[in-house]
Amino acid sequence: MTAAYYVQGVLSQVKSAINEQRSKVSTSKTLFVHDNAGPHRARATTQSLRELGIQVLPHPAYSPDLAPRDFWLFPILKDRLAGRKFHRIQDLAKAVNSELRTIPEEDYEGAFRKWQITLKRCIESHGEYFEGL
Structure with missing residues (x-):
């Protein structure tokens, strides 16, 4: 994946989803998490996220x-x-998108909760290795 594809193909969909969700929630703040892959750190990506008003959370x-x-x-x-x-x-891409749509929203929410627990454990261990979630 290139930064150009990420900005045009992925972030354009993110922008649409954010605009749709902002009408349903009482906040205009959007936090975004992605890893340190090249396309995610590229100037075009960071500029696009800034223009969208999206704050990127750091990823170790x-x-x-x-x-x-x-x-x-x-x-x-x-x-x-x-x-x-x-x-x-x-x-x-069509098969992946189709499969993603079949995953229940509750499963995404559960993964987000588990991710929060993992992040908390990482902070509590001061970044040291740990097992067992």
């Missing part, structure tokens, strides 16, 4: 276990898409 380097997509979402998608072959990237 080398900590994929603090990213909900790594400890929760990717295993689900990997399991659901196992054994399927995709000859075009568009077909893969």
Whole structure:
């Protein structure tokens, strides 16, 4: 993924979702979490997020276990898409989007709660290694 794709393809969808949600909640503040991948740190990305009024929360380097997509979402998608072959990237993207839509909102909320617990444990351990969630 490139920064250009991330800004145009991903953040444009984020912007639409934020605008839709802002009409339902009483705050205009948006916090955003993503890891330290190149496209996420690129100037175009940080500028786009700033223009959208989105505050990015820092993510510790080398900590994929603090990213909900790594400890929760990717295993689900990997399991659901196992054994399927995709000859075009568009077909893969369509299948992933389709699977994401079938995951109940409560499951996303549960992953967010678990992520908060993990972050708290990381803070309490002063960034040292820990197991068992």
